[in-house]
Amino acid sequence: MARGKLTTVSQDPVSQDPVSQDPMSQEQLSQDQPFERTHFVEEVGLMFETVGLPRMSGRLFGALLISNPPYQSNRDLAEMLQASKGSISTMTRLLMQIGLIERVSFSGDRRDYFQIKPQAWAHMTKQRMTQITAFRHLAEQGLKLLADEPPKLTSRLQEMYDIHAFLERELPLLDQRWAQEQAQELHHS
Numbered sequence: 001m002a003r004g005k006l007t008t009v010s011q012d013p014v015s016q017d018p019v020s021q022d023p024m025s026q027e028q029l030s031q032d033q034p035f036e037r038t039h040f041v042e043e044v045g046l047m048f049e050t051v052g053l054p055r056m057s058g059r060l061f062g063a064l065l066i067s068n069p070p071y072q073s074n075r076d077l078a079e080m081l082q083a084s085k086g087s088i089s090t091m092t093r094l095l096m097q098i099g100l101i102e103r104v105s106f107s108g109d110r111r112d113y114f115q116i117k118p119q120a121w122a123h124m125t126k127q128r129m130t131q132i133t134a135f136r137h138l139a140e141q142g143l144k145l146l147a148d149e150p151p152k153l154t155s156r157l158q159e160m161y162d163i164h165a166f167l168e169r170e171l172p173l174l175d176q177r178w179a180q181e182q183a184q185e186l187h188h189s
Contacts, residue, residue: 136164
């Protein structure tokens with residue numbers, strides 16, 4: 001199985017340990033972290049579950065969103081989330097496959113770490129565009145199949161086609177506006 005992209009990062013020259021300064025990697029999230037952090041991680045897990053992903057993938061993603069440093073090892077994530085290493089391994093593979101996290105390594109350290117992938121949300125929007133186009137094509141095929149049927153029978157397919165055609169036109173414009181806004185912010189910083 002492919003292991004995904006591996007990014008090499010320089011080790012912190014002060015601590016000589018990439019995770020020694022991280023309170024979340026030293027303590028279990030559910031026992032030693034403030035309620036707000038635990039609650040946030042659980043809320044992200046529930047949100048992922050509502051869109052059809054495993055709750056644990058959302059919990060893992062939530063932990064990475066608020067961890068300091070922003071990268072964590074499988075072991076650190078298992079301790080934080082009180083989950084098995086096997087579950088963490090499965091969820092990191094899933095999150096890498098959908099483009100939300102990436103694997104990073106540090107010279108002199110044999111462990112792999114995981115962090116939120118830069119531009120993860122833009123990548124997700126592009127993946128969504130592919131799905132939108134596929135749904136529009138399916139609706140189009142269905143409309144051709146029912147071309148001789150009355151509008152009463154084709155209205156469901158027509159609605160499916162119309163919304164996906166609309167999103168197919170509009171999302172690229174939003175993506176362009178987002179890129180322009182990010183470029184402006186980068187220019188002003």
